Amino acid sequence: MLETYPHGLNDDICSIKGIGAKKKEQLSAAGICTIGDLLSYYPVKYKDRRAAVRAMDAGTDKDSLVCGRLIKAQLRPLSGGRSITECTLKDDSCVFYAVFFNMPYLRKTLDTGAYYSVFGQMRIRNGARVWTNPEFSRTGSERDVRGIIPVYRHSAGLTDINLRKWIKEALDTTDLDTDWIGSDITEERRLCGQAFAYRNIHFPESPKHYKAAKYRLIYERLLMYQLAVRMNGASASDAGFDSSVPEVSMDGFYDSLPFELTEGQSKCIDEIMNDLSSKRGMNRLVQGDVGCGKTVVAEAAMYRCAKSGLQSAMMAPTEILARQHFESISRDLAPHGIECRLLVSDMKPAERRKVIDDIASGTADVLIGTHAIIQKDVLFSDLELVITDEQHRFGVAQRKTFVKKGRGVNVCVMSATPIPRTLAATVFGDMDFSIIRSMPKNRKKIITRALDQKTRERAYIELGRELEKGGRAYVIAPSIDSDDDELYSVQKLFEEIKDRYPGYASALLHGRLPAEEKADVMRRFKEGSIQILVSTIVIEVGIDVPEATVMIIENSERFGLAQMHQLRGRVGRGSRQSYCYVINYSDSETAVARAKAMAEISDGFEISEKDYELRGPGDVMGTMQSGNVSSDILMLSAYTDILELAMKDADRIMEEYRTGDSDTDVAYAYERMMDGGASDNSGIL
Numbered sequence: 001m002l003e004t005y006p007h008g009l010n011d012d013i014c015s016i017k018g019i020g021a022k023k024k025e026q027l028s029a030a031g032i033c034t035i036g037d038l039l040s041y042y043p044v045k046y047k048d049r050r051a052a053v054r055a056m057d058a059g060t061d062k063d064s065l066v067c068g069r070l071i072k073a074q075l076r077p078l079s080g081g082r083s084i085t086e087c088t089l090k091d092d093s094c095v096f097y098a099v100f101f102n103m104p105y106l107r108k109t110l111d112t113g114a115y116y117s118v119f120g121q122m123r124i125r126n127g128a129r130v131w132t133n134p135e136f137s138r139t140g141s142e143r144d145v146r147g148i149i150p151v152y153r154h155s156a157g158l159t160d161i162n163l164r165k166w167i168k169e170a171l172d173t174t175d176l177d178t179d180w181i182g183s184d185i186t187e188e189r190r191l192c193g194q195a196f197a198y199r200n201i202h203f204p205e206s207p208k209h210y211k212a213a214k215y216r217l218i219y220e221r222l223l224m225y226q227l228a229v230r231m232n233g234a235s236a237s238d239a240g241f242d243s244s245v246p247e248v249s250m251d252g253f254y255d256s257l258p259f260e261l262t263e264g265q266s267k268c269i270d271e272i273m274n275d276l277s278s279k280r281g282m283n284r285l286v287q288g289d290v291g292c293g294k295t296v297v298a299e300a301a302m303y304r305c306a307k308s309g310l311q312s313a314m315m316a317p318t319e320i321l322a323r324q325h326f327e328s329i330s331r332d333l334a335p336h337g338i339e340c341r342l343l344v345s346d347m348k349p350a351e352r353r354k355v356i357d358d359i360a361s362g363t364a365d366v367l368i369g370t371h372a373i374i375q376k377d378v379l380f381s382d383l384e385l386v387i388t389d390e391q392h393r394f395g396v397a398q399r400k401t402f403v404k405k406g407r408g409v410n411v412c413v414m415s416a417t418p419i420p421r422t423l424a425a426t427v428f429g430d431m432d433f434s435i436i437r438s439m440p441k442n443r444k445k446i447i448t449r450a451l452d453q454k455t456r457e458r459a460y461i462e463l464g465r466e467l468e469k470g471g472r473a474y475v476i477a478p479s480i481d482s483d484d485d486e487l488y489s490v491q492k493l494f495e496e497i498k499d500r501y502p503g504y505a506s507a508l509l510h511g512r513l514p515a516e517e518k519a520d521v522m523r524r525f526k527e528g529s530i531q532i533l534v535s536t537i538v539i540e541v542g543i544d545v546p547e548a549t550v551m552i553i554e555n556s557e558r559f560g561l562a563q564m565h566q567l568r569g570r571v572g573r574g575s576r577q578s579y580c581y582v583i584n585y586s587d588s589e590t591a592v593a594r595a596k597a598m599a600e601i602s603d604g605f606e607i608s609e610k611d612y613e614l615r616g617p618g619d620v621m622g623t624m625q626s627g628n629v630s631s632d633i634l635m636l637s638a639y640t641d642i643l644e645l646a647m648k649d650a651d652r653i654m655e656e657y658r659t660g661d662s663d664t665d666v667a668y669a670y671e672r673m674m675d676g677g678a679s680d681n682s683g684i685l
Contacts (some may be wrong), residue, residue: 009174010035010036023162039198046149049065051065052145053066054093055094056129058129059122062525065145067118068089070114071089071095075105075106096130098116099131114139115138116136117136117139118145119136120133134427176192176194176198180194184663192212193216197216197220201213205397220421220640228263250304253303256332257332261293261296262292264437272297275410283432286413287416289436289439301334301385302338302387306366308384312365312383313386314369314387314388317389318538326368339358340366341366342369343367344370344372345371345485345515355367360571386409388411403657414558445567453583462550464501467531471550472549477535506530508535509533548573549576552580555585557584560594561597563608565598568598569604594614597610654666
């Protein structure tokens with residue numbers, strides 16, 4: 001008899017026992033809305049607790065796992081309503097103790113004579129070996145603290161203990177036996193089943209099982225993406241719309257530019273103009289290193305559309321970047337009678353309504369904004385051109401929604417995240433490519449230095465010198481706040497910098513700040529009333545402050561190479577000499593090699609190839625890239641062999657799908673990609 005399960009992957013997260021309204025809100029903030037999302041919230045690392053030590057051999061310098069028989073459990077009241085539960089245990093080496101403060105309910109759950117596992121740091125107290133508030137469970141129980149234990153990225157009140165509990169519940173109560181990948185592919189690629197993969201990515205029974213699970217999930221994700229690309233390509237070719245834009249004189253636009261276009265910009269604009277003249281329309285990826293001048297390329301396309309009576313839209317990944325684009329594009333296009341509008345999520349209702357009306361009526365020619373511009377009530381009069389900036393930060397579904405707002409829309413994707421050529425050709429096989437390699441003539445090469453704990457001071461001496469000359473600086477930390485003594489947080493750095501440079505204004509910028517406050521901080525930094533910006537990677541993409549001449553990246557070992565190159569691109573945007581300091585606190589060969597590469601390589605495309613080389617297939621587990629979706633495609637560069645298999649299989653599956661012979665559920669794969677269900681919340685893949 002087949003086993004039946006009460007839940008499916010698409011069921012609401014509240015279907016899981018123990019998740020109420022408050023927990024649902026916390027999970028939603030982490031992108032977890034369904035059971036499928038929860039099971040796709042992979043660990044960022046694992047703790048190997050398979051080997052217990054004898055209590056007598058446990059050291060005081062690190063956590064240890066011990067197991068013993070419970071001899072006695074005693075609850076003692078303390079003053080102020082507090083209490084202490086003292087457990088006396090014994091293994092074959094000695095008697096030891098597990099002590100718990102303010103957990104009176106624990107006493108009722110304990111069975112004298114049973115065996116318990118204890119994990120934590122041991123301390124010697126009056127000659128006794130004591131574990132205080134350790135992780136504690138009955139040996140062999142479902143909550144046994146032994147084994148390979150998953151550790152998750154923490155977000156908004158979520159804890160490892162709760163996540164493990166909910167994921168175990170989901171694994172036990174969700175139907176995972178129905179596999180969307182056909183049996184022929186499963187056998188040929190030697191894939192483990194879906195249930196096995198989810199169970200062993202969260203709770204690996206062994207390293208071998210973990211590798212099999214990881215391979216399956218990587219292959220599945222790449223296959224889904226390739227099938228979605230082919231489905232989208234088929235939809236576009238079947239649409240039959242004429243996407244051509246009438247030719248207009250571009251002389252007025254070119255003559256108004258205060259600079260001469262580089263060779264790369266001119267070539268890219270010519271390619272886009274040819275696309276706009278074609279009936280099949282444009283589907284182009286424009287890659288250019290940070291600071292190469294991609295915005296003027298977008299402006300040229302917008303100018304042609306506006307002068308033909310057609311509308312354009314640009315979507316940026318952050319409100320800060322959307323506002324910056326609006327300021328520069330409206331400044332350049334307004335003299336030509338082109339009306340630009342900004343639409344972001346925190347606008348006042350009346351202001352938002354006016355923008356929406358102007359777009360719907362055709363009064364506005366260009367709309368620039370964040371994901372707010374793909375909402376249902378945003379309707380265009382005649383949308384012809386869609387530009388997404390830093391597209392790796394958007395899901396396939398968001399881009400698809402955007403394109404649906406016009407008939408026969410021309411699509412231009414702009415990215416400053418260089419992608420290795422072979423990878424770009426495979427992942428974005430349905431797009432044409434333009435590459436802007438040349439930089440504006442007035443740009444000086446950024447001087448980059450790799451520092452460590454001993455030489456860190458040099459960066460802050462140079463920062464002081466640049467402040468005296470009227471420069472501004474970014475100081476980047478990997479986290480907002482941290483209890484790790486070896487990890488800088490923006491809070492810790494901010495206090496240090498305030499004390500060190502009292503004559504200069506400094507400010508904090510990170511993702512937890514309200515959008516209005518972030519915009520105000522950036523505005524004051526651009527105006528010059530703030531001279532030092534202490535930030536997380538929220539400033540990574542596109543921010544343009546020509547007066548900024550110093551970039552300091554603390555704990556460079558926590559960042560990917562491509563990510564650090566993006567951060568470096570925030571300086572060197574004016575005519576003055578700029579400096580970047582990457583400060584590495586790790587002895588690992590990879591971390592040292594990354595810092596060295598930053599000091600030696602300035603070209604973004606060389607950086608991407610080096611990142612590919614240094615990362616390697618195994619280097620995907622830590623927190624280096626966590627949360628950085630723009631590096632997500634680069635993460636796939638570690639799996640080009642699997643990607644090639646997925647591409648080959650996707651072609652075969654689509655052929656069989658067209659003739660009705662495929663046992664792979666193509667519709668399911670496409671829907672999951674459209675819904676963002678194939679995303680990897682943790683970065684483990």
